[in-house]
Amino acid sequence: MRLEDIIQPLILKQVIGDLGTEIKGIKIDSRQVESGDLFIALRGLTVDGHRFIDKAISQGAAAVMVEEPISANIPVVIVPDTRRAMAMAAATFYRHPTKELKVIGVTGTNGKTTTTNLIQHILNDQDQKTGLIGTISMKVGNREYKVNNTTPEIVDLQRSFRWMLDEGCKYAAIEVSSHGLVMGRTRGCEFHIAVFTNLTQDHLDYHETMEKYRDAKGLLFNQLGTRYSDDPQFNQVAVLNADDPVSKHYANTTSAQVITYGIDQKADVRAENIRITATGTRFMLRSFGGDIEMNLQLVGKFNIYNALAAVSVALLEGISLEKVKKSLESISGVNGRFERVQAGQNFTVLVDYSHTPDSLENALQTIREFVDGRVICVVGCGGDRDRSKRPVMAQIAEKYSDLTIITSDNPRTEPPEEIIAEMVAGIKGVNLKRYETIVDRREAIHFAIHQAKANDVVLIAGKGHETYQEINGVRYDFDDRLVAKAAIESRRSEG
Ligand SMILES: CC(=O)N[C@H]1[C@@H](OP(=O)(O)OP(=O)(O)OC[C@H]2O[C@@H](n3ccc(=O)[nH]c3=O)[C@H](O)[C@@H]2O)O[C@H](CO)[C@@H](O)[C@@H]1O[C@H](C)C(=O)N[C@@H](C)C(=O)N[C@H](CCC(=O)O)C(=O)O
Ligand SMILES: Nc1ncnc2c1ncn2[C@@H]1O[C@H](COP(=O)(O)OP(=O)(O)OP(=O)(O)O)[C@@H](O)[C@H]1O
Ligand SMILES: N[C@H](CCC[C@H](N)C(=O)O)C(=O)O
Ligand SMILES: [Mg+2]
Numbered sequence: 245m246r247l248e249d250i251i252q253p254l255i256l257k258q259v260i261g262d263l264g265t266e267i268k269g270i271k272i273d274s275r276q277v278e279s280g281d282l283f284i285a286l287r288g289l290t291v292d293g294h295r296f297i298d299k300a301i302s303q304g305a306a307a308v309m310v311e312e313p314i315s316a317n318i319p320v321v322i323v324p325d326t327r328r329a330m331a332m333a334a335a336t337f338y339r340h341p342t343k344e345l346k347v348i349g350v351t352g353t354n355g356k357t358t359t360t361n362l363i364q365h366i367l368n369d370q371d372q373k374t375g376l377i378g379t380i381s382m383k384v385g386n387r388e389y390k391v392n393n394t395t396p397e398i399v400d401l402q403r404s405f406r407w408m409l410d411e412g413c414k415y416a417a418i419e420v421s422s423h424g425l426v427m428g429r430t431r432g433c434e435f436h437i438a439v440f441t442n443l444t445q446d447h448l449d450y451h452e453t454m455e456k457y458r459d460a461k462g463l464l465f466n467q468l469g470t471r472y473s474d475d476p477q478f479n480q481v482a483v484l485n486a487d488d489p490v491s492k493h494y495a496n497t498t499s500a501q502v503i504t505y506g507i508d509q510k511a512d513v514r515a516e517n518i519r520i521t522a523t524g525t526r527f528m529l530r531s532f533g534g535d536i537e538m539n540l541q542l543v544g545k546f547n548i549y550n551a552l553a554a555v556s557v558a559l560l561e562g563i564s565l566e567k568v569k570k571s572l573e574s575i576s577g578v579n580g581r582f583e584r585v586q587a588g589q590n591f592t593v594l595v596d597y598s599h600t601p602d603s604l605e606n607a608l609q610t611i612r613e614f615v616d617g618r619v620i621c622v623v624g625c626g627g628d629r630d631r632s633k634r635p636v637m638a639q640i641a642e643k644y645s646d647l648t649i650i651t652s653d654n655p656r657t658e659p660p661e662e663i664i665a666e667m668v669a670g671i672k673g674v675n676l677k678r679y680e681t682i683v684d685r686r687e688a689i690h691f692a693i694h695q696a697k698a699n700d701v702v703l704i705a706g707k708g709h710e711t712y713q714e715i716n717g718v719r720y721d722f723d724d725r726l727v728a729k730a731a732i733e734s735r736r737s738e739g
Pocket of ligand 3: 626
């Protein structure tokens, strides 16, 4: 596409150079620039992208977009705000894919990955090819690709959406993180349906207060509902959790139609007569699409909420309850979420991505509902992230567990001992239950598994699907599931 066409919608711009220059791609990272690309310089939190213009040019950039005039031997576009201009340029360059692709965005503190996976699974089962973008990976059909952020920058998003359309997708289910919303990573993306899971404490290092955090997630609902059409399939819908008080606030901030789901409060899609076991959940689903008994392999009350959110989306898309039931019942779980590690032992080992106070409490409460023996919990907190959740998570672990082992998660650039000390501050002297601190996560997991007796449950919390541990800025191979398996085997070989 010609540079002129890409920047045509921008009101404030100054161009030095040939507007007819052919642009092959848009890049915001100089290290990824290829011949013919437009490089957009963004002012980041760590560095200023303007510093890398020379590097981008040496890699073959055909033009640059900047906020301050520079002299260069390629066309230069000067705009007041490159981040804002980037959203419009990306939408134009990729020919507005979200006008064709039905994008379902899921936001909330917990449950985004699980819910997007359930939605993708149900839609794929109806031969509605669906892409997925989120914490674990990006999926297009059966293929899976690595991602750096849960919600990628808008240039990557629009490129992926166009690609999904080219691959025959009708839908994309994407996780929309609060960071992503505040940083404008979804600007210019038209959502078909926006889903809210819940709001509890996390990321206060970034958002500072719960109110600001609520408003960050609210940005998704603010941008929804102004596209009114006579075709119901074209109208946008907000799917809200009736049991979370924040939903009322979001209902007030969106122009879209609202559908609610829940368990405790009156809702359009709800679960009644819930039974939770170690291997699944059963409930009566009552909805605007009819009633049906559900028998899911997903464990925990929190997963009923995720299932209800996915059911709401499916019903909005006209899928029958019988088909939704069949599809949901076939799902055994989501990678690293309440995942069982089985190596012939007589106790249960679960790896779960609970890295927030609420998700940890939910995971432990669920285990308490079915455990026959003791609960042993291995938990840590990430470095360079919300410090205020550390003492709270340790306190929750200690409250619900018979033995807690406080260890490292991803310390990133922080000293692990200090993170652990901040966690321990939350439990010291609360009661007489036992806890240990073991800095090395591998050792902590081995210790926990060696302590387990028949019918106990060992919960390894915080890292779920992750296959690395980041210490001092370096990522080492580390997979809780493999480490747990090795621990079970070493215990067996020791007799
Ligand atoms: C705090 C935060 O969100 N940071 C994001 C931000 O980084 P930054 O502002 O520090 O960027 P920077 O390093 O200063 O670089 C500025 C610009 O220079 C460019 N650059 C940089 C170096 C170079 O050699 N050449 C070059 O061109 C960069 O590509 C960028 O465009 O922009 C980067 C590029 O888009 C993101 O990858 C990065 O996410 C980091 C990795 C991160 O950890 N983010 C987390 C907090 C995050 O966003 N998490 C949410 C999920 C949270 C949840 O709900 O659980 C997510 O959506 O992933
Ligand atoms: N609806 C829910 N409510 C509360 N806790 C949940 C819910 N769904 C999942 N969890 C818990 O939170 C953990 C993370 O779940 P999931 O990965 O689906 O959330 P997420 O919102 O994608 O998290 P992240 O912000 O890290 O991407 C799970 O391992 C589980 O313990
Ligand atoms: N999306 C979350 C993931 C946290 C996972 C946990 N293992 C950690 O490293 O803190 C974040 O970036 O805060
Ligand atoms: Mg996620």
